[in-house]
Amino acid sequence: MQGASRSDHRVLIIDDHVLFAESLELALSLEGYDVRRLELPAEGGSMATVRSLALRANPRTVLLDLDLGRFGDGANLIAPLAKAGINVVILTASDELGRWGGCMRLGARRVLPKSGALQHALATVRRLHQGLPVISREELESLLEAWARDRRTIDDLRRRLDLLTPREREVLGALIEGRTVRAISQGSVVSEATVRTQVKSILNKLEVSSQLAAVGMANQVGWRQGT
Template identity: 60%
Template sequence: MTQTMARSEVRVLIIDDHALFAESMELALSLEGYDVRRLPQPQTAGSLNGLLAAAIRTRPRIVLLDLDLGEHNDGTRLIAPLATAGAQVVVVTGSADRSRWGECLRYGARKAMPKTMALNDVLSVVRRINQGLPVMDRTEREELLRLWHDQRQEREAMVARLMLLTKREQEVLVHLMKGRQVREIAALSVVSEATVRTQVKSILAKLEVSSQLAAVGLANRVGWHAVSRLSA
């Protein structure tokens, strides 16, 4: 069990792009005597590497981490390297997706909790970590990991079905994702509407869905992009 440290010796790092929440947490932790730091958030998409380097330089003992750090910046990617660097990562997120919480645990987070919880609940987790106490019971942890595992398997199955599409079917699916109708796709592709309908029928069969809307939803759900994208 980890020995309790004086709160003034415990550096808590807050990584969150919601200013009001982060400021409230910073104030509450400071009043409890912790050494609190807060990092400025990335201004551009895909700039997590710089944020990670800055976080590790602060040598935090505990990190309170949001998952949605501005457009295209997924805080989940920070968990494993922060944990490897010795930080105790607590995810405090606006996401209600419990399978995503399970993913956080899989990557090394000590706990995942919603921002809707009372501020005192977050402070309690920080206190328990500092005291070397558990912050999540086994049943809850196993349930979240199971949800993550099930979702991953489902996603892999959807990706496998998308991989069955021919290049032409991929192109038609891209058109559908852009909201184009069969007649418009046929005109753009210089083929008959009957040909496009046949291709759409094949797409639905391979993806195991019953409608064009469902096919588009499946592709969007896994963040699919065709190997050969079409011009807008």
């Protein structure tokens, strides 16, 4: 917005890393922006609480950390903030481009790595203030393609997990809990040979070669017994 005063541009910082948030707050304040830092509740509260506090602050731009500690994935805030007409800029230590693409798909204006984020964040806020684009079409398309690739991978992993029988799901759930074949057999009152056969079937269906890989696949898609 050409000609608008920076003091009229409110920037809200949502980050549970206090020193990092304070550095952003100081740097943006020195540039003349109206900067607020959202104080995350020390106890209680939820992502809904954070969302409500953020909207109540009425910012024009939000600098949002993806990892909000006990409050969970900051990506859950992107859509409601963007829907309210707020510029959402993501700051993250994650280098997973598919995850970045997911943020853009939800309505974020830009995703910035936390390494070197201070100068990049300042430059991005300046461009948003001036009404200028903050990401190229090519970069946006690349991130969305990375998200689509990740989505296809997750869908394929879920398809394989859906092939498991109820008993195989129980065994996989036990493996995720760290139980051994012997412990599973004792708990189920079946022989170890039977459990090994069930584990082998699980590995075949999931197309992996080890119990560790099977557990890793389940964790990758957030699978739990009964889901």
